[in-house]
Amino acid sequence: MSAPTILVFDSGLGGLTVYREVARGRPDARYVYVADDAFFPYGQHGEAALEARVLPLMQDLIVAHAPDLIVIACNTASTLVLPQLRARFTVPFVGTVPAIKPAAAASQTRRIAVLGTLATVSREYTKALIRDFAGGCAVDLVGSARLAGFAEAELHGVPVTDAEIAAEIAPCFVDQNGARTDIVTLACTHYPLLLSRLEKLAPWPVRFFDPAPAIARRVVELMGPATGAASPAPARLVFTSQTPPPPALLQALARYGFGA
Ligand code: DGL
Numbered sequence: 001m002s003a004p005t006i007l008v009f010d011s012g013l014g015g016l017t018v019y020r021e022v023a024r025g026r027p028d029a030r031y032v033y034v035a036d037d038a039f040f041p042y043g044q045h046g047e048a049a050l051e052a053r054v055l056p057l058m059q060d061l062i063v064a065h066a067p068d069l070i071v072i073a074c075n076t077a078s079t080l081v082l083p084q085l086r087a088r089f090t091v092p093f094v095g096t097v098p099a100i101k102p103a104a105a106a107s108q109t110r111r112i113a114v115l116g117t118l119a120t121v122s123r124e125y126t127k128a129l130i131r132d133f134a135g136g137c138a139v140d141l142v143g144s145a146r147l148a149g150f151a152e153a154e155l156h157g158v159p160v161t162d163a164e165i166a167a168e169i170a171p172c173f174v175d176q177n178g179a180r181t182d183i184v185t186l187a188c189t190h191y192p193l194l195l196s197r198l199e200k201l202a203p204w205p206v207r208f209f210d211p212a213p214a215i216a217r218r219v220v221e222l223m224g225p226a227t228g229a230a231s232p233a234p235a236r237l238v239f240t241s242q243t244p245p246p247p248a249l250l251q252a253l254a255r256y257g258f259g260a
Pocket of ligand 1: 010011012014015040041042043044073074075076077117120148187188189190
């Protein structure tokens with residue numbers, strides 16, 4: 001059987017954190033990574049504008065790349081358009097949504113934070129996850145307008161200060177009635193790109209939950225295990241802006257196996 005094609009989609013480069021795990025699970029697949037950088041950041045768009053952007057774009061990507069499976073490596077998009085994508089297209093979709101259930105199950109202090117884009121934390125989908133799966137945990141929903149952009153800047157070789165990152169994550173850390181936050185769920189795929197900084201800047205140690213390994217497990221569950229050790233072709237990277245990546249970004253991308 002020829003190698004399946006997996007398309008990994010995000011508004012930008014956050015989905016690389018998901019791609020990395022999926023490629024570990026299915027190293028034999030062909031990969032197309034699509035960054036919709038022409039419309040980045042998704043977190044700043046209203047719901048109607050995002051739907052109007054993603055649905056036709058996905059149609060074009062399916063025609064262009066004929067994927068066997070699509071990973072929507074973006075919480076901001078998944079929490080809005082996943083049901084519509086599944087209804088409209090026959091290709092299977094694996095989405096990325098805030099990992100509230102496992103975080104609540106693992107919390108010792110019964111206080112967790114969900115850190116995502118302003119759009120993701122305001123979605124009805126996210127609120128329903130909390131109602132259905134938070135299991136009596138106190139959940140602090142923290143929306144950040146800037147963190148995804150910071151992660152992109154760092155990948156482009158533009159440094160972001162500790163103070164700027166610390167200010168974005170500060171509301172995640174709550175110490176109330178003797179219960180301190182012990183888990184922060186990273187509900188935006190850009191944030192694991194900053195993981196070492198987040199760990200360093202946390203006012204006290206917490207676990208940062210990255211959903212990427214669970215997404216990779218779901219892909220393997222749907223497609224079956226790898227049938228070989230290596231992909232027949234290098235992973236392709238598509239930027240919707242069609243802007244060529246600057247040298248600093250090329251270096252960062254090489255670490256993920258692109259264009260090295
Ligand atoms: N990576 C995206 C997510 O998981 C969002 C970043 C953005 O475009 O605002 O939500």
